[in-house]
Amino acid sequence: MQLYTTCQGCGKHIVLKSNAVTRPELRKRVGEYVEIACSHCFIKEQVHINDIIARPSGVILWSAMILGLVLAFYLWWTFNIFSLISLGLPFLIWRNQAKKTHTFNDYKIY
Numbered sequence: 001m002q003l004y005t006t007c008q009g010c011g012k013h014i015v016l017k018s019n020a021v022t023r024p025e026l027r028k029r030v031g032e033y034v035e036i037a038c039s040h041c042f043i044k045e046q047v048h049i050n051d052i053i054a055r056p057s058g059v060i061l062w063s064a065m066i067l068g069l070v071l072a073f074y075l076w077w078t079f080n081i082f083s084l085i086s087l088g089l090p091f092l093i094w095r096n097q098a099k100k101t102h103t104f105n106d107y108k109i110y
């Protein structure tokens with residue numbers, strides 16, 4: 001899962017480096033407002049944590065897909081079996097990411 005916000009100056013996405021899984025957890029770590037500097041237009045702004053949005057991490061999804069494929073080929077070449085588990089692994093990781101982002105985005109702080 002990756003956390004990001006949109007820059008008010010240029011509209012580009014700014015990724016927030018945090019491994020908080022929920023919004024309350026993020027508040028505990030960084031407070032209610034986060035100072036973020038845009039790397040495109042160099043504007044510094046205070047962003048409310050309700051404006052921080054979670055999305056599935058592309059790196060994790062791609063890693064899961066590659067790992068699943070490698071595992072599938074390995075099982076096929078070594079044991080001559082086709083394992084649905086190896087192909088199910090990326091799906092499970094994708095579902096887990098989707099669930100985490102949904103949980104994060106649904107919870108707003110008032």
Ligand SMILES: [Zn+2]
Nearest residue numbers: 007010038041
């Ligand atoms: Zn900007």
